[in-house]
Each structure stands twice: as C-alpha cells, then as structure tokens.
Amino acid sequence: MERKAKQMKLTDMFCPKEIKGQNEANAIPDQNVNTSTPIASSSGHYDLDMSMDISPDENAPACGKSLTQNDTLDVSMSCSPDDFDPAYLIGKSITDNDKMKLLNLPKTEKFLYPTSDGRKYSQTWENKFPWLHYSKSKDAAFCIECILFGQPSSTDVFCSKGFKDWKNASGIKRGMLLSHNNSQCHQQSAARTHNFKTISSGEKKDILSSLSQSYEENVTRNREILLSIIDTIIVLSQQNIPLRDCDLDIGYLRGQGYDGASVMSGNTSGVKTRIQDIQPCAFYQHCRAHVLNLVLSATCKAVPTIRNLFDSVNDITWFMGASPKRKSIAERYISDDDTAILVVNDDDTSESSSGTLINIARAKKSIPKLCETRWNAQVDTLSTFIAKYKSIFSALQDILDESSSTDARLKAASFMRQVQSSVFIIALIISQHILSYTHPLSQALQKTSCDLFKAYNDAQHCKSVIKNQRSDEVFQVLFTRASTLAECVNVCIEKPRVSGRMAHRAAAGDACDSALVYFRINMFYPFIDHCVAQLEERFPVNMSSILLASKLLPKVVSTVTDIEMAKVFDSYSEDMPSPVSFHAEVEKSKNQKSYDDIISTAFLLGSSWIVISPNKKKEFSAKAGCRDFNHVYCGLLKYKDNC
Numbered sequence: 001m002e003r004k005a006k007q008m009k010l011t012d013m014f015c016p017k018e019i020k021g022q023n024e025a026n027a028i029p030d031q032n033v034n035t036s037t038p039i040a041s042s043s044g045h046y047d048l049d050m051s052m053d054i055s056p057d058e059n060a061p062a063c064g065k066s067l068t069q070n071d072t073l074d075v076s077m078s079c080s081p082d083d084f085d086p087a088y089l090i091g092k093s094i095t096d097n098d099k100m101k102l103l104n105l106p107k108t109e110k111f112l113y114p115t116s117d118g119r120k121y122s123q124t125w126e127n128k129f130p131w132l133h134y135s136k137s138k139d140a141a142f143c144i145e146c147i148l149f150g151q152p153s154s155t156d157v158f159c160s161k162g163f164k165d166w167k168n169a170s171g172i173k174r175g176m177l178l179s180h181n182n183s184q185c186h187q188q189s190a191a192r193t194h195n196f197k198t199i200s201s202g203e204k205k206d207i208l209s210s211l212s213q214s215y216e217e218n219v220t221r222n223r224e225i226l227l228s229i230i231d232t233i234i235v236l237s238q239q240n241i242p243l244r245d246c247d248l249d250i251g252y253l254r255g256q257g258y259d260g261a262s263v264m265s266g267n268t269s270g271v272k273t274r275i276q277d278i279q280p281c282a283f284y285q286h287c288r289a290h291v292l293n294l295v296l297s298a299t300c301k302a303v304p305t306i307r308n309l310f311d312s313v314n315d316i317t318w319f320m321g322a323s324p325k326r327k328s329i330a331e332r333y334i335s336d337d338d339t340a341i342l343v344v345n346d347d348d349t350s351e352s353s354s355g356t357l358i359n360i361a362r363a364k365k366s367i368p369k370l371c372e373t374r375w376n377a378q379v380d381t382l383s384t385f386i387a388k389y390k391s392i393f394s395a396l397q398d399i400l401d402e403s404s405s406t407d408a409r410l411k412a413a414s415f416m417r418q419v420q421s422s423v424f425i426i427a428l429i430i431s432q433h434i435l436s437y438t439h440p441l442s443q444a445l446q447k448t449s450c451d452l453f454k455a456y457n458d459a460q461h462c463k464s465v466i467k468n469q470r471s472d473e474v475f476q477v478l479f480t481r482a483s484t485l486a487e488c489v490n491v492c493i494e495k496p497r498v499s500g501r502m503a504h505r506a507a508a509g510d511a512c513d514s515a516l517v518y519f520r521i522n523m524f525y526p527f528i529d530h531c532v533a534q535l536e537e538r539f540p541v542n543m544s545s546i547l548l549a550s551k552l553l554p555k556v557v558s559t560v561t562d563i564e565m566a567k568v569f570d571s572y573s574e575d576m577p578s579p580v581s582f583h584a585e586v587e588k589s590k591n592q593k594s595y596d597d598i599i600s601t602a603f604l605l606g607s608s609w610i611v612i613s614p615n616k617k618k619e620f621s622a623k624a625g626c627r628d629f630n631h632v633y634c635g636l637l638k639y640k641d642n643c
Contacts, residue, residue, distance in 0.1 A: 086142040087135040087162060091152070099148050100200050103193065114139055119166035129177050131190070140164040143180065149192035156185055250279050254575070257285040260294070288455040288539075289445040295534040296375045296438060300431070302530040305523055309427040310378070313385060314370040316415050320395065321369055323408075329398045333391035334365060340387040343484050352477075354383075354436040361387035375435070376442040382432040386485065393419050393489045420491045426519045429482040430527055437465050438531075453550035459539035463532055470528045475520045495519075558590045
C-alpha cells in the first residue's frame with residue numbers, strides 16, 4: 001500500500017506520548033493533543049522540520065495539521081505553547097531557524113498548574129521575565145535564553161533541572177527569578193539572544209557579512225591601484241618612454257619630499273641623502289603640513305604662558321575623560337552650557353574665525369582630548385574648552401565633592417584654581433584666536449590638490465592676516481571676551497603680581513599698567529610676533545629656484561620676472577629640449593590670453609611635472625595621480641607635499 005509522507009507536528013516534538021498522558025488530567029477540557037513520539041537524529045538534534053511517516057490524523061487540531069516535506073513551520077499558526085516543553089531542549093543541538101521560532105513562540109495559554117506545598121507556578125511571572133517557560137513534564141520553570149545560548153556546562157537550575165521552589169520565586173530579597181535575571185550567566189545569554197535576533201532580522205550584519213564588506217572594499221581599492229598602474233603604462237607607451245624593466249629611471253628625478261623624521265630626511269643615512277647620492281638634482285622639500293606644525297609648536301613654546309596653557313588643557317581634558325564616572329559628571333552640564341552665547345556675540349562671529357569656531361563647538365557633546373601632535377585638532381579642543389567652560393568648572397567641582405579618590409580630589413582642586421586663573425583665561429582666548437587663522441591653512445596643506453606654489457602663497461596670506469591682528473582694537477575685543485569667560489566662573493581678570501626683577505614671569509611695561517595693557521604687552525603681542533617670525537622663516541617670500549619654476553604655470557606665468565626666469569633657466573636648462581628658445585617662449589606665453597600655443601617645454605620641479613603644451617588647457621601634478629595625466633607622465637617618484 002502506498003503511504004504518504006507526513007511531517008511530524010510541533011506537539012509531537014515537545015511533548016512525548018507518556019508525558020502527555022500524565023498532564024491530560026490537568027489540561028483544560030476540549031484541548032486535543034497528539035500522542036506521537038518525538039524523533040531525534042543520531043546526534044541528538046531535534047529538527048522542527050523533520051518529516052516522518054505517519055498515518056493521517058483526521059481529528060488533529062489546526063495547530064498540529066499534517067505538513068508535506070516541502071512545507072515550513074509557521075510559528076504563528078503552530079500549536080499552542082501549552083504543548084511546548086523546554087525540558088526536552090536541554091543538551092540538544094538546535095538550528096538557527098528553530099531557535100528563532102522558539103524565541104518567537106507566544107505566551108503560555110491558560111493551564112491548571114499543579115500545587116506543591118500550597119504554592120504553584122504563576123503565569124504572571126512571564127510578563128516580567130519573558131525568558132521564563134514552564135515545563136509540564138518537570139513541573140518546573142526554565143530559562144529559554146540560557147538553554148539556547150548559555151554555556152553547555154552551566155549548572156544553573158533554570159537551564160539544567162528546572163526551578164520549582166515557588167515559595168522563593170518572586171520577591172526582591174530572596175526572589176530567584178530576579179536573581180537569575182541579574183546573574184552574569186543570564187546577562188551573557190540575553191546579550192547573545194539580542195545579537196542573534198538583530199542579526200536574524202537584518203538589523204545588524206553578521207561576521208561573515210562584515211568580512212565580506214571588508215573584502216569588497218579591499219577589492220575596490222586594489223582595482224583603483226591597478227587602474228593607476230595601467231594608466232601609467234599607457235601614458236609611458238604613448239610617450240615612447242621605456243618601463244626600464246619595471247624600474248623607474250631615477251635620472252629624471254628632480255624632487256623628493258617627506259616629513260622631518262631622521263630616517264627620511266637625515267643628512268647622514270636618511271632616504272633623502274641616499275637618493276641625492278645617486279641623483280644630486282633630486283632636491284629635498286620638507287612636507288609643508290609638518291612645517292606648519294613646527295611653526296605652531298615653536299611659537300607656543302616661545303611664550304611661557306601659552307606653553308603652560310597647553311600643558312594644563314592637556315592635563316584637564318585627559319583627567320575628565322580618564323574615568324566613566326567623570327565623563328558622566330561632565331555630561332550633566334554640557335548639553336545646557338550657554339558659555340558660547342555669552343562669550344561670542346554676532347559681531348565677533350562675522351568678523352573673526354575664532355568666534356565662528358566657538359559657536360560651532362557649542363554642538364559638541366563631550367570635551368575632546370588635546371592632541372599633542374596635530375595642531376589642526378588642538379584649535380578644535382581650545383574652541384570646545386571655551387564653549388563648555390562653565391561645564392568644565394562645574395564638573396570639576398562635582399568631582400571634588402563626590403570622588404572617593406584622594407588623588408582625583410587633589411587634581412580637581414588644582415584644575416579648578418587653574419580654570420579660575422586670569423593668566424589661564426587670557427592665554428586660552430589669545431591662543432584660540434590666533435590658531436583659528438592657521439586652521440584653514442593647515443586644512444589646505446593636507447589636500448591632495450595643494451602644490452608647493454599654492455602652499456607658499458597660502459602661508460603668506462595667513463601671515464598677513466595674523467599680522468593685521470596685532471592691534472589694540474583686536475585685543476580689546478579679546479579682553480572683553482576673556483572678562484565674560486571669567487565671570488562664568490565667578491572671577492575677574494586681574495594683573496598678576498609684578499616686581500622690579502622677574503625671572504620666570506613677563507613684566508614688560510609699567511607697574512601701574514592695567515590688566516588689559518599688561519596682557520597685551522606681555523602675551524598678545526609676543527605671541528603674534530613669534531608666529532609671524534616662524535612663518536617667515538619656514539615659508540620665505542623669496543622661494544628657491546626650484547619653487548620659482550612653479551611660476552611657469554599658465555595661470556601665473558604672467559607674474560614671472562626676468563630675475564626669476566634667469567634662476568629657473570640656470571636650474572633646469574639641461575632638462576629643456578630647446579634651451580635657446582626658452583626666454584622667447586616665456587615672453588610669448590606671458591602675452592597669451594588662453595592656454596593655446598603656450599610653451600611646449602616640460603619643466604621638472606621639486607613637487608611635480610608641469611606640462612605646458614599646445615592645445616592643452618590643464619596643469620598636471622604628479623600628486624594628483626596617473627589618471628590626471630592626459631599626455632605625459634615621466635614615471636617619477638611622486639612628491640608628497642601633504643600628509
């Protein structure tokens with residue numbers, strides 16, 4: 001006789017025949033149950049989708065209807081939770097699909113629970129503890145999360161033999177349900193359950209997907225590199241330039257640039273020196289972004305009060321962020337801090353970049369730590385420090401009152417005195433204001449589109465702007481801003497004590513000078529003077545002949561002078577295909593209104609190949625990448641003028 005393959009029911013899986021017989025007396029009348037025996041694989045794995053040969057059951061309830069082998073289990077239409085017995089899941093291997101179905105089972109239906117010593121299981125416990133499931137076979141409670149995701153060796157009663165001490169189930173002091181809910185093993189299982197649900201629902205990517213995404217990003221990056229190599233080969237072939245057995249000809253190298261580390265720029269055995277031993281014409285240029293960092297570092301160290309300010313801000317920001325408790329204390333005040341509104345008015349915002357940065361820092365939710373090497377980030381820290389000044393002071397006060405650590409209390413008290421110091425406040429306002437003008441320069445020097453010519457021009461512009469800040473009117477605005485900031489911490493700006501001979505404190509001016517005059521003479525003017533002097537020294541107006549060749553760019557060729565042209569000729573005459581016609585071609589190009597018919601000579605500079613060619617209206621920099629070279633690329637080592 002032909003037999004139909006029928007899939008076993010969820011009731012058969014969880015309640016074996018002998019167990020159902022024991023509980024039928026307690027079941028609510030009219031509840032149909034199936035008395036089939038569960039089947040497990042040789043490995044002890046219970047599969048909710050496992051099929052078996054059974055005879056049709058015409059009287060089976062809707063929840064236990066027979067399924068074909070291709071059907072899948074729909075938990076929402078499966079049997080009632082009364083038939084679910086968690087005791088038979090302990091020690092079994094469950095698939096991920098079945099785990100999801102088990103976690104999504106509805107609440108237990110009404111059931112007449114047996115009484116033991118006058119007490120019994122209460123279904124209301126499941127409302128407070130969703131992980132709780134009742135086993136009819138054991139008359140005990142189990143934790144489904146710990147069974148599915150706990151440690152196999154766990155001896156916790158909720159995932160081993162079951163909990164049945166109903167007297168001590170609830171309650172705050174002796175309640176075992178609450179105790180298990182707060183236990184470390186259950187918290188770990190709950191976390192795994194949450195991760196499992198979020199990954200299964202697609203809210204979060206699993207490890208394989210994350211690795212796959214990283215792999216795709218790596219493939220994309222490698223493709224871009226390969227395209228650059230292919231472009232280089234194509235351009236070299238168009239120009240009849242050999243690959244030199246895949247080795248670039250260093251004889252064409254005219255420029256190299258790195259940071260100031262000795263391993264790169266050392267005069268004895270640095271990369272710069274080793275390359276110049278082979279090719280003396282490969283002139284070295286220090287990375288301009290690193291040079292700007294040296295400018296700011298030397299400027300701040302030259303003024304003791306500014307130097308001390310950065311040390312103090314560094315200590316305070318690291319102190320505030322070194323402990324989660326201190327972070328939470330600071331968060332009490334940060335969101336409601338109105339210091340920026342009080343300190344900076346609309347006029348300041350429109351006339352100074354420092355006021356704009358302070359207003360931007362109002363949106364910060366924390367105090368960023370001071371980075372000792374990245375000056376571009378330091379001005380952001382100073383701006384936030386000003387915008388959240390009241391919050392920092394209030395947080396230090398709370399740390400002093402609430403901390404149990406003696407060391408933390410001592411540091412908090414010391415930092416409070418510094419924050420209320422007139423010298424500290426004035427130095428903070430001055431340094432933030434001046435560094436706000438170097439902030440755009442620092443960002444510009446780190447762009448890939450920046451070449452040496454533009455770097456020097458931007459530096460000269462920044463120097464001019466800072467020079468213009470050296471006025472009594474500008475400092476009056478800053479002094480007013482500092483006075484307002486001092487009022488936020490209940491102090492007034494006062495001149496420090498001075499005497500006839502001061503070894504460790506600036507004392508220029510007269511003893512009767514006001515605080516405004518004292519700080520202007522002894523802090524504001526010296527800081528600006530040192531900054532301007534450093535910019536002039538490290539970004540000189542009179543560029544070397546190497547950089548002067550940048551003036552042959554079509555956009556600035558009209559500004560080149562005869563003296564500059566002579567210097568360029570002396571440096572690069574050997575690289576010119578037609579040195580005799582150089583001066584005539586330059587004069588001709590200076591009168592051109594378009595890029596057509598400009599000099600058809602390639603000049604090799606310290607930072608880039610500058611190509612000025614007939615019918616070409618673009619300038620090509622080696623830093624821009626091979627894909628930007630439409631008709632020439634010499635395969636040189638790229639000069640990296642940005643970090």
